[in-house]
Amino acid sequence: MRSARRPTGTLDWALWDIATPRPPCRLPGVGMAGFRPRVHTSADIAMIAHPSLTLLVDMSDEGSLLHDAHGRRGRGSVVAGLLPGALRASGRVGEVLQIRLDPVAAAVLLRASPDLCGTVVPLEEVWGRDAGQAEERLRAAASWDERFAAVVDILGRRLTEPPARSPVDGEVAHAWRRIRASRGRIRVDSLADEVGWSRKRLSARFRSQLGIAPKRAARLVRFDHAAHLLAAGLGAVDVAAASGYVDQSHLAHEVKEFTGFTPTAVAAAPWLAIDDIAWPSSSPSRSPGTRG
Incomplete structure (x- = not known):
């Protein structure tokens, strides 16, 4: 076996406020978290494979979130499918909303194509034509609590849209x-x-x-x-x-x-710091509903 190689990453989570939704905002198969830098800083985040679809919604107006996966570079909000591989998010990142959907929830809520496995694509390719409207609503929210509630409302409305039958047996x-x-x-x-x-x-x-x-x-x-x-x-x-x-x-x-x-x-x-399971519960930078 080759000698250990430490993953590249310059992100100091002590410089970030991390918000998680209060229990009433939780949905089955859905996880959310919000990140806000305490100072305007550059970030370099390498994402690990995770058993969910991960949506990174860029809360900045200028699309400051840069992403690079499989040699394809882009800017703005992005969706990483199961087994994303070498996905990196970097740049002078502002506020970012992370939404994680397990595969069943993703199929029901996003009508997501199974072909997303192992891919990284812009948010609008998965969310649909109203992706821009959803992003604007989330950016306009005054706090993370409001953003989390907006996500619950938006996803809840999608559950009532046709087709009424779940695409998952x-x-x-x-x-x-x-x-x-x-x-x-x-x-x-x-x-x-x-x-x-x-x-x-x-x-x-x-x-x-x-x-x-x-x-x-x-x-x-x-x-x-x-x-x-x-x-x-x-x-x-x-x-x-x-x-x-x-x-x-x-x-x-x-x-x-x-x-x-x-x-x-x-x-x-x-x-692993971007996964709510991995965050220490006593971390001073983590709190429910931290204001954006």
Whole structure:
């Protein structure tokens, strides 16, 4: 194995205020957070693979959020699909709203194409023609609480729009929930038995509706759990055992595949700071509804 390489990242989260929604603003399958720099600063954020669609909504009027993925550069709000790979957000970043949708929620709320898996695209390509209107409403809000409430309202309205029928089969949604609940430690055969389908049928429906095969989804969810244990300070040996990996080398192989780095490097990676699970609950920069 190659020597450890520390991920590049110059972001100092002590210079940022981080806001999360109060419980009444939460929606199933939806996570939100807001970021505001305490001083006008340049940022360099490398995003780690995550079992959700991640929407980064640029709250600045000039589109200061720069993003670079797979050699494609852009500016402004962006959507990163499952397994985004080398996505970096940089520049003199102002306020940013992060919305994370699990694959089932994304399919229902955004009518998102499964082909988004592994891609990074401008927000309007996924949100639709009213993306600009939604961004304007969010920028005009006086506080993060108002922004979070606006997101809940906007997404709630989309739930009432046709088609009325969910694009995700109940069996597929159940399989996804079981994968998350088991932290990726459930076999596809067991999922198929639970829903009364063949393994082949479940895999095909899951892939066509959520954009990722169930086995791959389970690996991603298990990796996500392991990454947060690493960020919490657990050693690689303990993380491997707690996450269901055969041994430490198995963990290292999975981490390398999903990130390109070693477990030691991932444990110190600044990208985990943008995940609300990884933020220390006692962090002075994190608070519900911090004003924008």
